[in-house]
Amino acid sequence: MPLPFLTADRELADRAAESAALPYDEPDHWRRPYRPGPWRVGAAAVFLLLASFVLLSAMIIAMAGSPPGALTVAAVGALAIAFALRLLRVGVWVSAQGLRQVHLLRTTTEPWHAIASVRTRQQPVRWLGLPRTVQGQALIVERRQGAPLRALVTDHSGDFLTRPAAFERATDVLEAWAAEYRP
Known part of the structure; x- marks a missing residue:
């Protein structure tokens, strides 16, 4: 079933992204230049x-009279x-300070002055983060010193x-940020 209010919101966001490469009034705040995928x-x-479901089972365990088990499940x-x-x-x-790559367990931040180039290239990439690789495109950041990210x-x-x-659209916006803030 189509939801017209979601479609209209998406169209407005797409128009704003196309009208300006950096459509943000406050460049000092960290932001993701694309939406999380489905x-x-x-x-x-x-x-x-x-x-x-786990929290519901913790409540049932607590009502059954086993507080240590309920705390563990909670x-x-x-x-x-x-x-x-x-x-x-x-x-x-x-942001204006640099580029931040957030992973599940760690975060890497590179200031713009430490980045040599940001570009897209064809290479084998991981499919949904799994070990299987397929041919695809990747956005590569090369540092001025050290190994690329x-x-x-x-x-x-x-x-x-x-x-x-x-x-x-996301790679274009990331390359525009790099062109704007990289010395």
Whole structure:
């Protein structure tokens, strides 16, 4: 069933993204220049659903009279919620200070003056982050000193699988940020 209010919102966001490469009034705030993809949002929703069942079982265990067991199960539910929220934050974030790559367990931040180039190239990429590789496009950031960063964005990641136009738009915006703030 089509939801017209979602379609209109998406069209407005697409028009704003096309009208300006850097459509933000406050460049000092960290922001992701693209929306999380349906695969990433779906996985987070599954973990939140699982967390709701785990927390419901913690409540039942607490009412049955086993507080230590209930606390253990509630902690597992809280970890599932934290994992789902972190999964939604995974991606590339930009600001006037630099470029930030957020992973599940670590975050890498590079200031703009330490980045030599930001470009898209064809290479083998991981499909949905799994060990299987396929031929695809990746956004590569080369540092002035040291090894290049891992591929920031790929067209087969959880954000851009089956959305090639969104991948092109996101890489264009990231390259525009680099052109604007890299010395």
